[in-house]
Amino acid sequence: MASSATAWSWDVAAKALDTVDEPYEEEHGGDITVEQFGRSNMKDKFRSRVLSGSGAPAVATMESVDAAAWVDTGGLRDIGDWIDDAGIRDEFVSGKWGPLTKDGGTYALPWDVGPVAAFYRNDVADEHGLDMDGIETWDEFIAEGEKLPDDVAMLNLPPNDYDGVWRMMFRQLGGLPFTDSGAVNINSEKSLRVARQMKEAHDAGITSSVASWSSEWFSRASEGTITTILSGAWLEGTLKSEVGDTAGKWRVMRPPAYESGGNRATNWGGSNLIIADQVSEAKARRGWDYMQFALGTKEQQVTMYEEYGLFPAYKPAYESDVFDQGSEFLGGQAAGRLFAEIAPNIPTYKYTTDTPEITKAINSEFDRMINGQISPKEAVDTAAQQVADRTGRDLA
Amino acid sequence: MRNLSRDEAAWRFLGYTFVLLATLLMVVPIYWIVVASTLPEQAFLSAGTDIQLLPGSNFLANLDALQSRESVDFIQSIGNSVFIAVVYTLLSLVLCSMGGFAFAKYEFKFKEPIFYSILATLTLPIQLLVIPLFLMISQMGLSNSYWAIILPWAANPLGIFLMRQNMRQIPDALLESARIDGATEFQLYYRIALPTMKSSLAALAIVLFLFQWNLFLYPLVVLEQGKYTIPVAINELVGAQRVYYDQIMVAAALSIIPLFLVFLFLQRHFVSGILAGSVKE
Numbered sequence: 001m002a003s004s005a006t007a008w009s010w011d012v013a014a015k016a017l018d019t020v021d022e023p024y025e026e027e028h029g030g031d032i033t034v035e036q037f038g039r040s041n042m043k044d045k046f047r048s049r050v051l052s053g054s055g056a057p058a059v060a061t062m063e064s065v066d067a068a069a070w071v072d073t074g075g076l077r078d079i080g081d082w083i084d085d086a087g088i089r090d091e092f093v094s095g096k097w098g099p100l101t102k103d104g105g106t107y108a109l110p111w112d113v114g115p116v117a118a119f120y121r122n123d124v125a126d127e128h129g130l131d132m133d134g135i136e137t138w139d140e141f142i143a144e145g146e147k148l149p150d151d152v153a154m155l156n157l158p159p160n161d162y163d164g165v166w167r168m169m170f171r172q173l174g175g176l177p178f179t180d181s182g183a184v185n186i187n188s189e190k191s192l193r194v195a196r197q198m199k200e201a202h203d204a205g206i207t208s209s210v211a212s213w214s215s216e217w218f219s220r221a222s223e224g225t226i227t228t229i230l231s232g233a234w235l236e237g238t239l240k241s242e243v244g245d246t247a248g249k250w251r252v253m254r255p256p257a258y259e260s261g262g263n264r265a266t267n268w269g270g271s272n273l274i275i276a277d278q279v280s281e282a283k284a285r286r287g288w289d290y291m292q293f294a295l296g297t298k299e300q301q302v303t304m305y306e307e308y309g310l311f312p313a314y315k316p317a318y319e320s321d322v323f324d325q326g327s328e329f330l331g332g333q334a335a336g337r338l339f340a341e342i343a344p345n346i347p348t349y350k351y352t353t354d355t356p357e358i359t360k361a362i363n364s365e366f367d368r369m370i371n372g373q374i375s376p377k378e379a380v381d382t383a384a385q386q387v388a389d390r391t392g393r394d395l396a
Numbered sequence: 397m398r399n400l401s402r403d404e405a406a407w408r409f410l411g412y413t414f415v416l417l418a419t420l421l422m423v424v425p426i427y428w429i430v431v432a433s434t435l436p437e438q439a440f441l442s443a444g445t446d447i448q449l450l451p452g453s454n455f456l457a458n459l460d461a462l463q464s465r466e467s468v469d470f471i472q473s474i475g476n477s478v479f480i481a482v483v484y485t486l487l488s489l490v491l492c493s494m495g496g497f498a499f500a501k502y503e504f505k506f507k508e509p510i511f512y513s514i515l516a517t518l519t520l521p522i523q524l525l526v527i528p529l530f531l532m533i534s535q536m537g538l539s540n541s542y543w544a545i546i547l548p549w550a551a552n553p554l555g556i557f558l559m560r561q562n563m564r565q566i567p568d569a570l571l572e573s574a575r576i577d578g579a580t581e582f583q584l585y586y587r588i589a590l591p592t593m594k595s596s597l598a599a600l601a602i603v604l605f606l607f608q609w610n611l612f613l614y615p616l617v618v619l620e621q622g623k624y625t626i627p628v629a630i631n632e633l634v635g636a637q638r639v640y641y642d643q644i645m646v647a648a649a650l651s652i653i654p655l656f657l658v659f660l661f662l663q664r665h666f667v668s669g670i671l672a673g674s675v676k677e
Contacts, residue, residue: 011636014467036467038632041616048617052527054534213637215438238637 002282004031005290007059008046010039012237013111013271014061016304020294032290049276050075056276058287062108064270067099068352071107077275080106082288088296088314095346096313100272107274109295110313112304114232114269115342116168117252119239122331124152124224124249132253136264138197141256145206148227153208155201156226160211162198162366163359164268167349168230169194172266173258174347177358183396186358187384193258195369195376202370209370218242230255232268233339237309240329247328252335254342265345270313311339318343354391361386426652433458433649437642455646462643465632467621470647473629476542478654480625481608484546488604489597491551496559497585501571511560514553526614533618540620545611552607555600562596563589598665605658626651 009017014036021032035057037045043066049055050073062070070076083089083106089097096110125132130144145154157165170177175190185191201207208226210217220226222243229235239250254264273291275284294300301312302320312318323336361383369379388395400408432440434451436458462470498504499511525548533544571584579587590597612627619628630647633640 013636035621037621038467038634039636040634041628041631044613045616048526048530048613052530052617054531055539213639215641219438242638 001030001289002058002280002286003029004033005058005283005286006033006035007061007273007287007290008035008037008042008057009061010037010042012308013310016308016310017061017294019303019307020290020300023300024290024293028289028293030286030289032286047073050278053278056278058275058279058283059291060274060276061111062272062274064096064099064272065351065355067108067272068102068350068355070274071100071102072353075277076107077277077279077284078105078107079109079275079288080104082292083109086292086296088292091296091315092313093315093343093346095267095343095348096270096272098348099351108272109274109291111271111273111295112234112310113313113343113346114234114267115311115339115346116172116230116232116255116266116268117335117338117342118228118230118255119235119250119252120228121224121246121249122251124148124227128152130227132251135253136257137260137262138201138256138258142201142204142206145201145227146204148206150205152225152227153220154206155228155230156208156210156212156217156220157198157202157370158212158217159209159367159370161363162370163362164212165198165230166191166194166362166366168255168266168268169197171347171349172255172263174263176350177355178350178352178393179396181394183394184384184388184391185396186362186387187380188396191380191384192376195366195380197258198366199369199376222246224249230268232270233311233335234269234309236327236329236335240309248331250330251333252330252338254338263345263347265342265347267346267349271310305336311336311343313343315344354387354393357387357390358383361390429645429652430649432641432645435642437640440641440645454642458642458646461640462633462646465643468624468629468632469622470629470650472622473624473626474650474654476623477609477626477651480542480545481605481654483542484550484608485601485604487546487550488552488555489601492555492600492604493559493563493590493593493597494585495551495556496561496563497589499556499560500563501566501568501589515557517553518557522611523613526617529614530617539618540623542623544618545608545615545625548614549607552604554607555604558600558603559593559596562593566592594665598662601662602659606655609655 007017014034017034021034024030024032042061046056046060047070050070053075056075080101092110093113096113097106100106100108100110120132122132128148130147132144135141135144141154148154170186170191173190173193175185175188175194177184177186179185208220210220210226217226221229221239222245224246236250239246255266257264273295275287275291279287294304295314298314298316298320301314301317302322304310305312305317306322318340323340324334325336326332327335365374365379365383365386368374369376374382384395387393431448431451434453434455435448436452436454439448439452439454495514499507529548530539533539533548538544538547566589570588574584574588610627611625612631615625616628616631619625624632626647630644630651633644633647
């Protein structure tokens with residue numbers, strides 16, 4: 001094993017890896033350097049260096065959504081044997097592995113998941129007499145939303161990210177964008193259900209249309225004119241840092257189901273750690289040793305969750321009583337436990353190198369659908385046809 | 397000054413109005429960047445409700461926020477960019493003018509094919525060259541050095557082309573008479589061609605400086621933190637969930653200054669008519 005290795009990451013993830021640095025070096029020796037980048041800079045730089053076969057770090061962060069494209073470069077190391085030797089494969093939530101495996105190889109170790117919750121403004125709900133606890137299905141969600149005045153939206157459908165909303169809701173139904181044989185499947189019955197549900201919410205007049213992460217989006221979240229935000233567990237950290245003045249006014253609940261008794265678990269976001277194929281055996285082993293320590297131990301995953309809100313994909317971590325502690329920001333609610341209950345039930349999903357095409361097609365067609373130019377059926381059919389045309393795949 | 401007829405006066409008025417509008421169009425974005433850099437982020441992102449046109453007093457606070465980021469030292473990146481762009485421009489001016497002079501004034505075997513193949517490299521997008529260049533540079537042991545960024549486009553094909561076009565205007569008779577007076581070939585280039593090309597060189601200098609100043613993907617891949625150029629450093633401010641516009645505005649405002657100085661310095665040399673009187677026909 002090499003004495004040193006470098007890890008690349010961005011933003012909060014890099015800071016989280018930094019907290020693991022010291023305990024790792026104390027217990028295992030070696031010297032790990034964590035380099036922090038801006039997210040898009042790191043992705044461009046890493047991909048270029050992987051493609052050129054030199055200059056990549058031993059360890060790097062990879063979002064699940066990028067997994068197919070990155071694995072496809074052939075520049076990532078298959079670490080499946082190491083994962084199996086360590087016997088930790090089953091200790092991660094099953095929904096994570098889909099995008100990370102290809103042709104029997106496993107190319108990443110799962111880090112965090114984004115169990116989806118509806119983050120809602122409890123004060124706004126109280127003020128207008130909404131019964132949030134009584135909501136189980138979308139129909140009930142819309143009915144409660146109709147109690148709000150016109151200038152207060154129940155839900156925001158971001159025009160820059162229809163595909164994000166669609167993907168999350170589609171996954172909740174267990175939908176897959178491609179069939180096993182690789183045919184385009186975004187015109188399936190499940191996808192159509194999602195489109196109809198989004199359209200129905202919009203037509204009921206309970207939605208706003210603000211670009212997510214924009215300044216306006218944050219200011220509306222802060223003033224309480226967007227009541228509910230469907231997002232991954234990590235949103236709590238973002239809200240804390242951006243609209244800290246609303247602390248204590250937020251709560252979380254499971255996302256609405258399509259029908260009574262339906263699945264209420266899905267995912268938005270999440271990352272993994274990978275090893276570049278080009279690094280020496282010795283460096284790779286050091287990198288793996290560090291990864292296993294950071295992601296495959298209860299203690300470190302819990303630390304990263306506590307400090308930076310990265311929700312572990314590592315199930316044994318959920319035993320920690322950290323998840324039962326009330327969050328001050330969420331008015332004392334033990335949101336961690338709710339997320340820990342959601343995480344194991346997240347259906348698996350498959351990203352491919354053609355995922356960006358789906359993103360483009362869904363965004364443009366759903367925009368037309370929401371604006372009333374085409375029906376939900378036409379929207380998913382046109383989007384599917386567009387993806388099929390552009391990728392040379394068949395329609396399911 | 398003779399009195400203008402009404403038509404002429406009207407046209408002149410229209411002309412000035414147009415120039416004024418064009419100037420405004422150019423200046424407003426820059427002015428807005430400078431103003432935005434002095435305001436708190438919320439103040440200039442308030443979605444057009446009340447547009448701020450007067451500078452605020454938040455510049456230093458924004459600069460502090462920018463400089464407190466761990467992953468990038470922005471002030472240092474300005475230094476990096478200036479050094480790289482200045483050295484590159486000087487080196488490239490020498491190489492391009494020599495190349496241009498050779499193609500314009502000498503006859504040699506395969507001159508045309510060589511020239512057009514140099515020109516053809518202009519059609520290669522930089523994205524295509526990044527990975528092979530990165531490999532070459534690492535094998536030469538130059539990775540993460542300023543030279544890694546300066547050398548690859550030092551003999552810039554566009555520069556060679558422009559210099560060739562301009563140097564064709566130098567009268568052959570002038571060069572011939574210098575030869576008869578005993579000038580060496582290098583002296584022809586240095587003493588005669590270069591001085592007559594001052595304004596073209598100044599124009600080319602700006603093109604080359606801007607080309608290097610705006611390179612993004614290549615420096616990102618080749619350089620490590622600490623050696624980052626301005627565009628790469630600014631892109632560090634694009635976070636996973638947030639874009640730090642206040643800091644980006646400060647960074648953009650600061651990065652305009654060197655460009656502004658370069659323009660001021662080179663402007664004096666945009667003098668045409670240098671060729672006038674250099675030869676008696």
